[in-house]
Amino acid sequence: MANKELILDPTTLDLSRVLCDIDEIRRYNPQRYEMEQLTAIVYEDAPSMTCAGYKDITHDEFWVRGHMPNMPLMPGVIMCEAAAQLASFFSLKYDLLGAAVVGFGGMEEVRFREPVIPGDRLLIVVRGVRVRRGRMIVCDFQGFVRDTMVVEGVIKGVPLPANPGATEARQDAASA
Numbered sequence: 001m002a003n004k005e006l007i008l009d010p011t012t013l014d015l016s017r018v019l020c021d022i023d024e025i026r027r028y029n030p031q032r033y034e035m036e037q038l039t040a041i042v043y044e045d046a047p048s049m050t051c052a053g054y055k056d057i058t059h060d061e062f063w064v065r066g067h068m069p070n071m072p073l074m075p076g077v078i079m080c081e082a083a084a085q086l087a088s089f090f091s092l093k094y095d096l097l098g099a100a101v102v103g104f105g106g107m108e109e110v111r112f113r114e115p116v117i118p119g120d121r122l123l124i125v126v127r128g129v130r131v132r133r134g135r136m137i138v139c140d141f142q143g144f145v146r147d148t149m150v151v152e153g154v155i156k157g158v159p160l161p162a163n164p165g166a167t168e169a170r171q172d173a174a175s176a
Helices: 022-026 076-093 164-175
Strands: 040-045 050-056 101-112 121-132 136-145 148-160
Touching (some): 076 101
């Protein structure tokens, strides 16, 4: 294990005790098909703003064929996307931002420590550290395969319009 303070010790979680399956995750997160990066939610604690979920990495992931041929490594950006989706899920479920959709607002201090490959289960843990309703949520995140930390960082989420195309159409109509 890394010498970093753990948000949540992964060995204390019962990964067979699923709180929210993919259908429940879809009630909150808009990602679909190959962009869905969560399989299940296994821990939630609203008072501490902490949540844990996982993504089962299969040989059918869209990136396996090309990243890298004969040595499939989960791209770091996809690990970060999984963390973003977990933070978004938690933020939307508990209405922390007052938004219908939460988007990427930025990342800091991201470190990739070990590879993630097909057959692994990537456990992601997020903890909200600052929320400005209507503006931004900032979360620490850590990812684990078994009990080894493979990724960590800080992720920021921002409220997005529920239908960005409608916003553009209104702006176009207003300028016409």
